[in-house]
Amino acid sequence: MGSTITEKILAAHSGRETVRPGELINAEIDVIMCHDVTTTPAIDLLKAHGNLHVAYPERVVIMPDHFVPNKDIKSAEMVAKIRRWAKEEKIEKFYEIGRHGVCHALLPEQGHVRPGTTIICGDSHTSTHGALGAFATGIGSTDLAAALATGELWFKVPETILFKINGTLQKGVFAKDVILEIIRRIGVDGALYKAMEFTGNVVEEFSVESRMTLCNMAIEAGAKSGIINPDDKTLDYVQSRSNEIFDVYTSDPDAEYSDVIDIDVSDLEPMVALPHLPSNGKPVSQIGNIPIDQAWLGSCTNGRIEDLRKAAAEIKGKKVAQGVRMIVVPATSDIWKQANREGLLDIFMEAGATVSAPTCGACLGGHMGILAAGERCISSTNRNFVGRMGSPESEVYLASPATVAASAIAGKIVNPNAYRQD
Amino acid sequence: MKGKAHCYPRDHINTDEIIPARYLNMDQEKDLAAHAMEDIDKTFVKKVHEGDFIVAGEDFGCGSSREHAVWALRGAGIQAVIAGSFARIFYRNCINNGFLAIECPEAVQKVHTGDNLTIDLKSGKILNETKQESYTFTPVPDFALQILESGGLMKTILQKVKA
Numbered sequence: 001m002g003s004t005i006t007e008k009i010l011a012a013h014s015g016r017e018t019v020r021p022g023e024l025i026n027a028e029i030d031v032i033m034c035h036d037v038t039t040t041p042a043i044d045l046l047k048a049h050g051n052l053h054v055a056y057p058e059r060v061v062i063m064p065d066h067f068v069p070n071k072d073i074k075s076a077e078m079v080a081k082i083r084r085w086a087k088e089e090k091i092e093k094f095y096e097i098g099r100h101g102v103c104h105a106l107l108p109e110q111g112h113v114r115p116g117t118t119i120i121c122g123d124s125h126t127s128t129h130g131a132l133g134a135f136a137t138g139i140g141s142t143d144l145a146a147a148l149a150t151g152e153l154w155f156k157v158p159e160t161i162l163f164k165i166n167g168t169l170q171k172g173v174f175a176k177d178v179i180l181e182i183i184r185r186i187g188v189d190g191a192l193y194k195a196m197e198f199t200g201n202v203v204e205e206f207s208v209e210s211r212m213t214l215c216n217m218a219i220e221a222g223a224k225s226g227i228i229n230p231d232d233k234t235l236d237y238v239q240s241r242s243n244e245i246f247d248v249y250t251s252d253p254d255a256e257y258s259d260v261i262d263i264d265v266s267d268l269e270p271m272v273a274l275p276h277l278p279s280n281g282k283p284v285s286q287i288g289n290i291p292i293d294q295a296w297l298g299s300c301t302n303g304r305i306e307d308l309r310k311a312a313a314e315i316k317g318k319k320v321a322q323g324v325r326m327i328v329v330p331a332t333s334d335i336w337k338q339a340n341r342e343g344l345l346d347i348f349m350e351a352g353a354t355v356s357a358p359t360c361g362a363c364l365g366g367h368m369g370i371l372a373a374g375e376r377c378i379s380s381t382n383r384n385f386v387g388r389m390g391s392p393e394s395e396v397y398l399a400s401p402a403t404v405a406a407s408a409i410a411g412k413i414v415n416p417n418a419y420r421q422d
Numbered sequence: 423m424k425g426k427a428h429c430y431p432r433d434h435i436n437t438d439e440i441i442p443a444r445y446l447n448m449d450q451e452k453d454l455a456a457h458a459m460e461d462i463d464k465t466f467v468k469k470v471h472e473g474d475f476i477v478a479g480e481d482f483g484c485g486s487s488r489e490h491a492v493w494a495l496r497g498a499g500i501q502a503v504i505a506g507s508f509a510r511i512f513y514r515n516c517i518n519n520g521f522l523a524i525e526c527p528e529a530v531q532k533v534h535t536g537d538n539l540t541i542d543l544k545s546g547k548i549l550n551e552t553k554q555e556s557y558t559f560t561p562v563p564d565f566a567l568q569i570l571e572s573g574g575l576m577k578t579i580l581q582k583v584k585a
Contacts (some may be wrong), residue, residue: 024563024565037446037488038487038488038489040449041449041489041490041493044449045576048576049576049577049579049580050580050583050584052579052580052583066446067446067447071447072447074447074448075447078447078449122487122488122489123486123487124485124486124487124511126487138487138511139487139511139514140487140488140489140492140511140514140515140518141489142489142515142518142519142574142575142576143514143515143518143575145576145579146518146575146576146579149579149583150579150582150583154565188434188481188484189434189480189481189484189507189509192481192507192509192510193510222481222484222509222510223510224510277434364438364443364446364486365438365442365443365444366443366444366446383438383485385436385438385439385485386438386439386461387438387439387442387461388438388443392442392461
């Protein structure tokens with residue numbers, strides 16, 4: 001019997017020929033990503049337990065991104081603590097404000113993600129990096145501390161669900177709509193503890209960035225990881241950013257899956273996940289009249305350059321509706337600069353939107369776009385739990401960048417095709 | 423292990439609800455504990471006494487990886503969460519902290535707020551002293567039990583690093 005890509009990566013990192021779902025292993029960790037919120041407790045844990053040091057500083061990549069640029073004194077103290085610790089531990093890969101970005105956008109962009117590697121971060125959306133054929137999973141601060149101290153971490157080898165996504169996408173339908181549809185079908189715990197592997201002609205045709213959107217939201221179905229077998233697009237993406245050597249693993253044709261789900265997306269409409277669960281997806285034509293107060297474009301799910309391009313294409317030459325505020329947050333400094341060069345930031349500003357520095361900010365109710373009681377936001381982010389973006393009495397609707405932009409113009413949630421010229 | 427039950431039988435209680443992100447610029451247990459569960463139940467912190475239990479539905483702790491959720495509950499006095507099932511990262515965080523997460527759908531159906539419970543880890547039973555009932559739960563895996571008994575993952579790591 002063959003193995004899945006996930007089993008092969010975990011076997012290679014635990015010194016085994018093969019591993020099977022359910023086995024407990026210790027796996028070597030290649031990349032440990034650290035952001036502001038979950039790293040300070042890990043530093044405290046290391047210091048409290050015999051002043052442990054980082055075993056492999058060269059494997060650590062640090063990028064404060066949640067409460068940056070620091071929103072208050074407490075946030076500033078957190079980042080200052082990480083900065084001091086990074087210096088003490090001689091961690092050189094530290095992305096300071098100005099070169100920084102939302103971790104799951106920055107890490108692959110800067111060449112730190114390679115196929116066949118293991119990647120952890122104290123952030124649930126670490127599954128994003130599976131788009132490049134890596135085993136990537138979110139963990140808590142104690143796991144982070146343990147991995148920093150030893151370079152390895154315990155895992156239960158997950159079962160894998162294979163999603164075969166085939167068909168031809170309609171105009172205005174993107175990777176975000178596909179993953180919202182998948183989560184609608186299987187529920188927010190539909191892949192609990194499992195790996196979600198994506199394949200099919202639609203996935204093959206997706207850009208690497210779109211694949212990241214798919215894998216990013218695997219956690220919203222409860223999954224341990226999302227993953228896609230590397231192809232030429234993956235290798236081009238990685239090799240244009242990194243000179244490091246890596247091993248490419250792919251799933252065997254006779255690999256065993258806990259489930260195989262076939263999805264034909266030819267009839268899929270743009271999707272909107274209604275409050276307060278990512279699984280509350282509905283085709284935009286079926287949601288009725290939902291006026292909005294805010295449209296938010298950015299995040300690790302959809303703040304990359306292709307997302308900004310799609311949104312700008314919707315909004316070019318138009319105005320954000322009266323009474324609506326649109327906030328655009330390019331996910332990294334390089335994306336910001338690229339969007340600026342392409343004139344996208346001008347398009348947003350001319351339309352009456354505002355553009356901020358890279359930050360996770362509003363996605364998790366931190367800053368840069370918090371909602372008041374009774375307010376409603378259409379957002380390109382990944383999670384719409386109660387109070388996620390501010391007041392527990394506010395509402396977040398999840399959608400693709402194109403739907404967010406079209407809705408900002410309309411003042412209510414609309415199909416992005418509503419404004420298409422082509 | 424004895425304590426009173428506080429029941430929130432809803433499914434998918436997430437880490438944003440257990441400790442809202444607006445407090446994540448703090449990481450000390452006592453600071454976080456003051457805001458535990460406040461978006462679900464503003465009176466939670468006042469009601470809970472040291473050693474009490476939360477009883478909740480399926481997929482408890484879904485969402486963010488923030489371990490602050492475990493610390494907020496522990497800081498508020500909760501000694502274990504009993505739920506139908508747990509989200510993956512929250513479950514790991516519980517084990518790594520030496521904090522008990524017990525999967526027991528039967529208890530979720532039958533226990534009411536205020537019931538006095540005793541958890542017997544070895545026999546895998548929850549005794550409801552108020553109702554004179556007992557419920558069997560999925561045994562905690564040996565691997566997790568070792569981490570729990572040694573006082574959390576960091577203690578285990580410490581032994582390994584110093585060995």
